[in-house]
Amino acid sequence: MPPSVGVVVFPGTNCEHDVARAAESLGAAATLLWHGDRTVAGVDAVVLPGGFAHGDYLRPGALARFSPVMEAVGEFAAAGGPVVGICNGFQVLTEAGLLPGALQKNEHLRFLCTTVAVRVETTRSVLTGAAEAGAVLALPVNHFDGNYVCDRRTLDELAAEDRIVLRYVDDVNGSIDRIAGIAGPGGNVVGLMPHPERASDDLLGSSDGRVLLGSLLEAATARVG
């Protein structure tokens, strides 16, 4: 049986179909999960996709963390389930406390909509298990609040525990240590600002995101057993 990926839809989410389609193109079964339901419906992996959950009111992700589905996502993550937050989904994961730090406005208040070079820093995460450490991927970014910040202690901890998953090759938004993606302590919860689903087919200009989504599906398959 192919692994199933649940893609969470909040009001204002706008990348759910892109993620579902990319996952299906890699052989997974994709299900959309409504934010108002208190369940992840038995899926093998959860993706919080990009968009503007709850209009990004207050702060991106601040209201989404109180959506009923988030309790189920938290339990799924605590049980070792693979959870990936992309862009707005990364913001939701930090607001929900599933990942440390915060994403604040880009340096110079610049909205970014471009493709950037991102380096895989570790393969010890559900998003990079099938990638090669040091590989440089061309991935689209599309955000205003992608400037990752955390205190010194958290940064040292992330580095010491090999939880910095992706780094921008060049500084694009002011993120501390050029961080583009991080993992939680178990490596099963990952947040990243770039959009791998938008780099999942040569027709889109890059298929470099496939190795990331493929890694997630491998992690999901491992759970199917």
Place this chain on the structure above:
Amino acid sequence: MRFAALVEVQLRPGIADPEGSTIERALPALGFDEVHRVRAGRSFRFEIEAPDEARARARAEELATRLLANPVIEDSRLEVCALGAEPG
């Protein structure tokens, strides 16, 4: 009883404030060369029901730290008073 609450949220000292710096950089063009250290923030006003002011304050404080501010990067400041004597 009903109380009026004012919560001010600001980025913590040391956290870069691109909005504040952008405003500051624009000020000389308006002739405000004497203005420094601009920090942007936001404020929230609401009314809260509670048996007494201490309880109103405690609940409003919880709301401020759990939702209105992100304690990772922001500080909040709270004022609570009986309705009719709202903070300015």
